[in-house]
Amino acid sequence: EADIYQTPRYLVIGTGKKITLECSQTMGHDKMYWYQQDPGMELHLIHYSYGVNSTEKGDLSSESTVSRIRTEHFPLTLESARPSHTSQYLCASRMHDYGYTFGSGTRLTVV
Amino acid sequence: KNQVEQSPQSLIILEGKNCTLQCNYTVSPFSNLRWYKQDTGRGPVSLTIMTFSENTKSNGRYTATLDADTKQSSLHITASQLSDSASYICVVSSGGSQGNLIFGKGTKLSVKP
Numbered sequence: 001e002a003d004i005y006q007t008p009r010y011l012v013i014g015t016g017k018k019i020t021l022e023c024s025q026t027m028g029h030d031k032m033y034w035y036q037q038d039p040g041m042e043l044h045l046i047h048y049s050y051g052v053n054s055t056e057k058g059d060l061s062s063e064s065t066v067s068r069i070r071t072e073h074f075p076l077t078l079e080s081a082r083p084s085h086t087s088q089y090l091c092a093s094r095m096h097d098y099g100y101t102f103g104s105g106t107r108l109t110v111v
Numbered sequence: 112k113n114q115v116e117q118s119p120q121s122l123i124i125l126e127g128k129n130c131t132l133q134c135n136y137t138v139s140p141f142s143n144l145r146w147y148k149q150d151t152g153r154g155p156v157s158l159t160i161m162t163f164s165e166n167t168k169s170n171g172r173y174t175a176t177l178d179a180d181t182k183q184s185s186l187h188i189t190a191s192q193l194s195d196s197a198s199y200i201c202v203v204s205s206g207g208s209q210g211n212l213i214f215g216k217g218t219k220l221s222v223k224p
Contacts, residue, residue, distance in 0.1 A: 040216065040219075041216060042115075042215060042217070043155075043200075088152075090154050100157065102147075102156070103154050105152065105154050
């Protein structure tokens with residue numbers, strides 16, 4: 001029933017490569033979020049957006065960047081991937097405080 | 112510092128048995144508390160959401176309780192099934208447009224046949 005889609009689901013990439021993780025939602029939600037989650041650990045907010053052309057950094061410092069050109073699309077980019085970026089990245093969206101919906105995540109491995 | 116602590120860290124039970132997971136939080140201001148189920152390698156899926164005024168909320172075999180005075184919540188799973196094997200995450204929202212979700216580390220539940 002997920003109306004928020006993340007691609008790719010899994011990605012193994014070499015150090016120094018540029019990557020973009022895709023996140024799209026079809027619910028018309030204004031607010032979108034990127035979380036990072038290491039195995040067995042809690043989710044940490046790395047970026048969020050209130051709407052088109054709005055992006056903010058979250059609580060956890062990240063070398064990634066995001067953009068919000070369209071309401072439904074919130075891609076995350078790493079200009080130069082490093083092994084320390086290996087993690088699971090989860091995208092979420094909401095309309096109000098109650099209605100968070102999470103994507104299935106992208107598991108990134110940088111070798 | 113806003114924190115959400117969950118216990119136990121992991122739990123193994125037999126199929127058909129009941130179990131209770133605990134969540135203690137120190138989050139201010141408080142907007143609502145949610146329980147999520149996260150299967151391995153997937154995103155969290157919402158089970159229940161409770162506001163300050165709600166003491167209990169059920170979703171099928173899942174029943175969550177909230178004591179806002181002691182800042183404790185529990186998730187009770189009745190008649191467990193193999194498909195209940197997952198991490199259960201307690202999340203507290205302090206409201207606001209940023210979202211301000213504070214996540215617990217989760218309880219990893221394994222249901223064995």
